[in-house]
Amino acid sequence: MHGWTGTIQYVNLSDGSCRREPLAPDLLHTYLGGRGLGVRLMREFHRLDPFSPEMPLIFATGPLCGTPAPTTARMTVVSRSPLTGTIFSSSAGGLFPWRMKAAGIDVLFVTGRSPAPVCLILNDAGAELVPADPLWGKTIPETAAALRDRGSVAAIGPAGENGVLFASIGQDTGGAFARGGLGAVMGDKRLKAVVADGSGTVEIADRDRFDRARQDVLRLFNASPVIFGELGFANFGTPALVDLIRQRRMSPTENFRSTVFAGAAGYGGPAIRNAYAPEGDGCHGCPVECRKRTPTGEPLPDYDAVSHFGGLNANADLATIVRCNALCGELGMDPVSTAATLSAWGEARGRFASADEMPSLLADIARRRGEGELLALGSQQAMGRLGRPEFSMSVKGLELPAYDPRGAYGLALAYCTSSRGGCHLQANPVSHEILRKPVATDRFTFSGKARIIKIAEDGNAAADSLVACGSAFFGATLEEYGELVSAATGREFPPCRLLEIGERIFMTERFYNCANGFTRKDDVLPERFFTDPGSSGEGIEIPHIDRERFEVELQKYYRIRGLSEEGTFADRLFLERQP
Amino acid sequence: MKDQIETYASKLVADRAADPTGIAFAVQDDQLYGTGEPYLADLARNILSRLTGLAVVVARPALPFAAFLMERAAAGERTIVPPDTETRTFLHDIPFLRVDEFRRDGTAAVARLLGARKGIIVEGVGIVAVGQLTVEQAYINYSSIYHATFVKYLHDLLTDGFRLPGEEAAVRDFVATYRPATAEGLVFRPGPLDDPEDIFAEMAAVGRYTVERRLVDSFFGNISCRTGNVVYISQTAASLDALAGCIDPVPMDNATTAGITASSELLAHRKIYEATGARTILHAHPRFAVIMSMQCEEEGCAVTDCWKECPKVRFLGGTPVVAGEIGAGGLARRVPPVIGGPGRAIVYGHGVFTLGETGFGEAFLAMAAVENWCREEYFRRLEQQFGRDRS
Structure with a gap:
């Protein structure tokens, strides 16, 4: 088989059984891999409680993983989020996805709950569970170091073990599966780590066509100011956005009470460059290397982390931001939800945590001790318990990233329609509303945004199933990635087909969420954005969002999606009609 | 809509x-x-x-x-x-x-x-x-x-x-x-330009001129002006005839990344400023300059990807022609060394860069002159090669 391995690895932690089975080719052709395949495989399980032993935790690569296609040494982890209750997929790049696929499997499907902590070893021969008691309680870097000789590692830290609802899954090299608390699902299963040590290779159906498409992608990366531009991600990492988002007056500040933080320049891309002389720390084989580290190997924060541990918490101290970000990586927590929960708590108690307090609070959250017991629940539940739910700046319980929706109306809509909750990545309107890619749109209008968001959601669902990095699409498009996957697999995937597949994936996610009770009432921004203006100035007006106009566009979105006015499915057999 | x-x-x-x-x-x-x-x-x-x-x-x-x-x-x-x-x-x-x-x-x-x-x-x-x-x-x-x-x-x-x-x-x-491009009837602010409001206004006007005088394909191209340590440059995907609000000030030392939305040719503009001391740069894709830049008489050359790999400097009516990919490709490396003297350069199969020592008038006139020369040369060659067919 070209592109895919055509094999799924099942592991039941309750009884320790491991088996490999072939994947139906039709399933691969209609869901691709990554997010799509993971979501499809959740069909029989989507109503289960996230902490039910039967709940799957799915690690899925795509048909481009293992090939030289740019930014595709990635996988998606799929399950149901304990933080939001939504179906949840989290994508990251690294060597682990590459080596898991090299072990001969496209998908790892984990169910059950082990009676004692274990590690799962994957190699060419199959799968093996080994005791992990000595590793329980260790940080992710400590765990990775202990397992390094056995292969590439994906692991949880203390936060995942302790059920922190925004716990992440980290890797020895590469990014973390950060959002949605899938690390807590892994911890609940007593699965400390997965180690992959495959040696196989991926067969490419048409090498010449693949190489041409690859050159097309790289040429577009070169032509993209965001990717390889002088001020772009390759040079400054994603903190290159700090100065731009500040200039656009949409930096979340003091728990979204304002939209300009005076100290932002102190932690932007140039400030980090001056302070740390960063080096590239990119995902395996990625030419962009947007993630950076210090020369001594300490990871440096990405844009969302730097902004949220910065202005969102009224903190201008770069050293503290870098330390908090590193702690999240070590302890296994999503920096966005961690920082946003701290921020909500800061507003609720009338005082944001000081730079000195923040690192110890993070440790308390991961260990669930002191104030950390409450904060480990995430902002929505924590603020609910404090009787101040309005301070949770989240949608469906997922804390918003570092873009204030009062500064971009497509973004406001996208936060609400995302199947994950308050996430901008599924539609990525920042691309056209702020970064002018592929074309610029007016950020202060809702006009046309419903269809734009729908199209982008479908396209990104397909991209997340290839699995390609979202940053690649600041330069390339589905045209070029469609060529890559067609050349790799020997089957034709023009952009229109990828969009169809993406639509199927997104609507399946929406259906799962509706089956779990989500409706229009959940597709809503925190009240603050409809009542309080942002920080106007420098000739830029940041008013509050017009609720009526927002509702009109949301209804338009539902009509385009074929949903009811409540955002639900009139067709109860929708799922049964899907392949 | x-x-x-x-x-x-x-x-x-x-x-x-x-x-x-x-x-x-x-x-x-x-x-x-x-x-x-x-x-x-x-x-x-x-x-x-x-x-x-x-x-x-x-x-x-x-x-x-x-x-x-x-x-x-x-x-x-x-x-x-x-x-x-x-x-x-x-x-x-x-x-x-x-x-x-x-x-x-x-x-x-x-x-x-x-x-x-x-x-x-x-x-x-x-x-x-x-x-x-x-x-x-x-x-x-x-x-x-x-x-x-x-x-x-x-x-x-x-x-x-x-x-x-x-x-x-x-x-x-x-x-x-077809009418040759001219600057007739156009008004240019005398340079050097230092006041940001003057720069914004002049860039918007000159961008519009290049579109109106059809020196670009649709509205693509980019334009910049340097004053002191700052380059004012049109944003990526900005329409040259609608630049109001679409110009980024970018410090030469990259002290801020707010200009991440600047043109993909920012690096080329910066390198040209460093190499030449010019105050303005105009970059457009006039069609006959693009066509003529791809006419190469060299025989037996081993280079196949001429548009990015050709190491030579050719000349069209005194204007140097170099190869180089756009953005972070080779264009920013190959144009600066050749553009200083003539104040103009053509990039193989891509477009034209022109300079102004003070304001934009000089750059605009150079752009028009390159395109007009290339157009005349094109039809001269067409006549020369296929004239009998046309008689």
């Missing part, structure tokens, strides 16, 4: 990219509608109903060059591969649909091709382009295809000569109506 349709329909006419009597748009939000020439509007609506995008434009090109390219193509060919780097980078190739296939499969065949590319050519109809996110995007894709086919046709003509009935007459008609 109706306002946007009017805007971009007018632009197609102003660009002389479409026959004013043969333009139609279809758009869909939660509803689908089409407008323009009735047959084409109906066609546009039917096509868009099969696509997920937001807009489609269908129009008859003002010149028949795209149609000639299709007719000149061998029977089995299905795409036109543009030789210029801008189109090669963003469009890759341009599929076309022959009239018999269009009659047989109609909009389904058009939609199938548009499902894989940004725009196509349909024999007997014209250019069909899709805007995935905006009406403007449909216009851009139409315009890019129109200009790409213009460049390819005239480029091919210089090599292969006239082959079809009507070709020569069409080219003659075009020559008869």
Whole structure:
């Protein structure tokens, strides 16, 4: 088989059984891999409680993983989020996805709950569970170091073990599966780590066509100011956005009470460059290397982390931001939800945590001790318990990233329609509303945004199933990635087909969420954005969002999606009609 | 969106990219509608109903060059591969649909091709382009295809000569109506420019001049002005005739990254400023300069990817021609060493950079002069090579 391995690895932690089975080719052709395949495989399980032993935790690569296609040494982890209750997929790049696929499997499907902590070893021969008691309680870097000789590692830290609802899954090299608390699902299963040590290779159906498409992608990366531009991600990492988002007056500040933080320049891309002389720390084989580290190997924060541990918490101290970000990586927590929960708590108690307090609070959250017991629940539940739910700046319980929706109306809509909750990545309107890619749109209008968001959601669902990095699409498009996957697999995937597949994936996610009770009432921004203006100035007006106009566009979105006015499915057999 | 349709329909006419009597748009939000020439509007609506995008434009090109390219193509060919780097980078190739296939499969065949590319050519109809996110995007894709086919046709003509009935007459008609670019009637602020408000206003005016005097394909290109440690540069994907609010101030030392939205040619502009001491830079894609830059007489050369790999400096009327990819490719390395003396340079298959030592007037005049020289030289060579055919 070209592109895919055509094999799924099942592991039941309750009884320790491991088996490999072939994947139906039709399933691969209609869901691709990554997010799509993971979501499809959740069909029989989507109503289960996230902490039910039967709940799957799915690690899925795509048909481009293992090939030289740019930014595709990635996988998606799929399950149901304990933080939001939504179906949840989290994508990251690294060597682990590459080596898991090299072990001969496209998908790892984990169910059950082990009676004692274990590690799962994957190699060419199959799968093996080994005791992990000595590793329980260790940080992710400590765990990775202990397992390094056995292969590439994906692991949880203390936060995942302790059920922190925004716990992440980290890797020895590469990014973390950060959002949605899938690390807590892994911890609940007593699965400390997965180690992959495959040696196989991926067969490419048409090498010449693949190489041409690859050159097309790289040429577009070169032509993209965001990717390889002088001020772009390759040079400054994603903190290159700090100065731009500040200039656009949409930096979340003091728990979204304002939209300009005076100290932002102190932690932007140039400030980090001056302070740390960063080096590239990119995902395996990625030419962009947007993630950076210090020369001594300490990871440096990405844009969302730097902004949220910065202005969102009224903190201008770069050293503290870098330390908090590193702690999240070590302890296994999503920096966005961690920082946003701290921020909500800061507003609720009338005082944001000081730079000195923040690192110890993070440790308390991961260990669930002191104030950390409450904060480990995430902002929505924590603020609910404090009787101040309005301070949770989240949608469906997922804390918003570092873009204030009062500064971009497509973004406001996208936060609400995302199947994950308050996430901008599924539609990525920042691309056209702020970064002018592929074309610029007016950020202060809702006009046309419903269809734009729908199209982008479908396209990104397909991209997340290839699995390609979202940053690649600041330069390339589905045209070029469609060529890559067609050349790799020997089957034709023009952009229109990828969009169809993406639509199927997104609507399946929406259906799962509706089956779990989500409706229009959940597709809503925190009240603050409809009542309080942002920080106007420098000739830029940041008013509050017009609720009526927002509702009109949301209804338009539902009509385009074929949903009811409540955002639900009139067709109860929708799922049964899907392949 | 109706306002946007009017805007971009007018632009197609102003660009002389479409026959004013043969333009139609279809758009869909939660509803689908089409407008323009009735047959084409109906066609546009039917096509868009099969696509997920937001807009489609269908129009008859003002010149028949795209149609000639299709007719000149061998029977089995299905795409036109543009030789210029801008189109090669963003469009890759341009599929076309022959009239018999269009009659047989109609909009389904058009939609199938548009499902894989940004725009196509349909024999007997014209250019069909899709805007995935905006009406403007449909216009851009139409315009890019129109200009790409213009460049390819005239480029091919210089090599292969006239082959079809009507070709020569069409080219003659075009020559008869073509006017050299001039700065007549244009007003330039004297430089050097230091006040940011003056810079913004002058850049917006000069950007508009380059479009109005047709020194760009559609509205692409970029423009900058240096004062002290700051380069004011047009944003990526900004329309040169609508630069108000689309100019980024970027410090030479990269002290802020707020200019991440600046033109993809920021690096080239910066390197040129460092190498030359110029105060203004104009970069556009005048069509005859692009065509002529791809005419190379060298025989037996081992370089095949001339547009990015050619190491030589050639000259067109005293203007140096160098190779180099756009953005972070080789263009920023190869242009600065050659542009200082003449104040102008051509990038192989791409476009022209010109400099002003003080203001923009000098840069604009240089741009017009390069394009006019290349146009005259093009037709001189065409006459020289195929003159007898035309008699």
